[in-house]
Amino acid sequence: MIPFQGFAPDLDPATPGVFVDCSQWIPYEAGFEAAPSATTPPATPALAAACRGAAVLTNLSGTNRTFAGTATKIYELSAGSWVDAAAVGDYSLGTENRWTFCQFGNASIAASKTEDLQFSTSGDFADVAGAPKAAIALSVAGFVMLLNYNDGTDTPHGWYCSALRDYTDWTPDIDTQCAFGLLLQTPGAITAGARLGEGVVVGKARSLYRMDYQGGDTIWTTTVVSDEIGCVGLHAMIPVQNMVAFASPNGIWIYDGSYPMDISGPIKQWWTDNLSSTLAYRTELAYEESSQRLWVYFANTQSTGNPNDCLVYHMGTKRWGRAARTIETTVRDYQQPSITWDGLGSLYTTWNDLPTDISYDSGFWTSGSRNLSVVDTAHQIKTLTGSAEASSFISNDFGDDQGVTAALDVSVRYLGGPTTATCRPYSKFSMDAAFTILNPSSISRSDNKYHVRSSGRFHRFRVEHTGPAKADGIAVRFAEVGSR
Numbered sequence: 001m002i003p004f005q006g007f008a009p010d011l012d013p014a015t016p017g018v019f020v021d022c023s024q025w026i027p028y029e030a031g032f033e034a035a036p037s038a039t040t041p042p043a044t045p046a047l048a049a050a051c052r053g054a055a056v057l058t059n060l061s062g063t064n065r066t067f068a069g070t071a072t073k074i075y076e077l078s079a080g081s082w083v084d085a086a087a088v089g090d091y092s093l094g095t096e097n098r099w100t101f102c103q104f105g106n107a108s109i110a111a112s113k114t115e116d117l118q119f120s121t122s123g124d125f126a127d128v129a130g131a132p133k134a135a136i137a138l139s140v141a142g143f144v145m146l147l148n149y150n151d152g153t154d155t156p157h158g159w160y161c162s163a164l165r166d167y168t169d170w171t172p173d174i175d176t177q178c179a180f181g182l183l184l185q186t187p188g189a190i191t192a193g194a195r196l197g198e199g200v201v202v203g204k205a206r207s208l209y210r211m212d213y214q215g216g217d218t219i220w221t222t223t224v225v226s227d228e229i230g231c232v233g234l235h236a237m238i239p240v241q242n243m244v245a246f247a248s249p250n251g252i253w254i255y256d257g258s259y260p261m262d263i264s265g266p267i268k269q270w271w272t273d274n275l276s277s278t279l280a281y282r283t284e285l286a287y288e289e290s291s292q293r294l295w296v297y298f299a300n301t302q303s304t305g306n307p308n309d310c311l312v313y314h315m316g317t318k319r320w321g322r323a324a325r326t327i328e329t330t331v332r333d334y335q336q337p338s339i340t341w342d343g344l345g346s347l348y349t350t351w352n353d354l355p356t357d358i359s360y361d362s363g364f365w366t367s368g369s370r371n372l373s374v375v376d377t378a379h380q381i382k383t384l385t386g387s388a389e390a391s392s393f394i395s396n397d398f399g400d401d402q403g404v405t406a407a408l409d410v411s412v413r414y415l416g417g418p419t420t421a422t423c424r425p426y427s428k429f430s431m432d433a434a435f436t437i438l439n440p441s442s443i444s445r446s447d448n449k450y451h452v453r454s455s456g457r458f459h460r461f462r463v464e465h466t467g468p469a470k471a472d473g474i475a476v477r478f479a480e481v482g483s484r
Helices: 265-274 341-347
Strands: 021-023 025-028 031-034 054-058 064-069 074-078 081-084 100-104 107-111 118-120 133-140 143-150 154-161 179-182 190-196 199-204 208-215 219-226 237-240 243-248 251-255 284-288 293-298 309-314 319-322 329-331 373-375 381-383 391-394 403-416 420-428 454-456 458-466 470-483
Touching (some): 021 319, 025 293, 025 309, 025 319, 025 391, 031 391, 054 100, 133 190, 133 199, 143 190, 154 190, 154 199, 154 219, 179 219, 190 243, 199 243, 265 309, 265 319, 284 329, 403 420, 403 458, 420 454, 458 470
Antiparallel strands (some): 021 391, 025 031, 054 064, 064 074, 074 081, 143 154, 154 179, 190 199, 208 219, 237 243, 243 251, 309 319, 329 373, 373 381, 391 458, 403 470, 420 458
């Protein structure tokens, strides 16, 4: 049995255990499994317009507040409705502007480059008087840190921090530690930022910085981590396991405070070839803590605007899968509204109305559970907690130039049974030829095997599932037909 190594389109397709391609087939700690489908959480209606950023923020009392921003509004989810929480009047985000959110004590902060910095301790948002506008807002080391700001002068390569422990004070002063500065060592605007411990990691398109709070007259120090590796967009950098994960034009990276580590490996060239050069800034990363999976949503070369593809990386096994889905944005730390017996009737009128595609052990049912979530193109929050989607993988190539072999049967070691499973055999007689599908084109599993009966010098197999498939390896039995 050959152990699965994962989606690895950059490697020699004859590498044992790799997937030449896969669909809705993602890594987990014991192998690979069908990706979960997206399901609508209870008491969560669709937004009125396309989502430009969303977050769940937790204040000092532990209360969670769920926000979603559009081009003209910030909404708060309350009692099963999206409540308009915008400041007086509407916002006017530019075509490409988006919202970022952070929590500072009991104040929820929202930032967008075209709008005054917003805050809310309860109810509607209001302007933070005297604060610059900014593309990015972070809470770190007792400050609100703004990146890519405009204080009357557009400063896309600049940073600006509030007074220490006071998000309302934006007057530079050594005594309060409110300050601003420029990242001039490399060209370009700041594209992304994320907290790393008590410091900040800052990305430009082709460079990476680290900022550390020093206090005194220095306040913040800035260090160029790399003048070759950068970040593609606003939501393409996130904290992960006391590190920062980010997407650059030439790969996916993890930074732990020393030097960026390239985790792209077997998908690096594929990423470069398939990432839309004009829509790379729409890339969004999300981390599924319960399963140690990093989800990289991006717009591929076929996209008309939204992220429409997704790579999935398991932090423990260091293997890649793929689960394409078109989304507007991810929702970091989305928490499921509580479902209780007393409230069940207000969510579902009859037993028949209960969702039937969600297993009883799914996070969908768990009160207050944090679930990987996205906003789809219908402007609806979806948790990825539904039943397993239809999934497939294409195996590595078997065979060589020397002899013709007959593939007799294919065995996949399933750790969880699919509802249905079929195999499509492909073969060819020379390395430079295209693989052809043999008849019958789809073979059902029988006696835990796919009896394929195909001949050629080279073979590969497409295995398709419905239901909750889990597997960790493949084996093929051959008979020699002829050689020269």
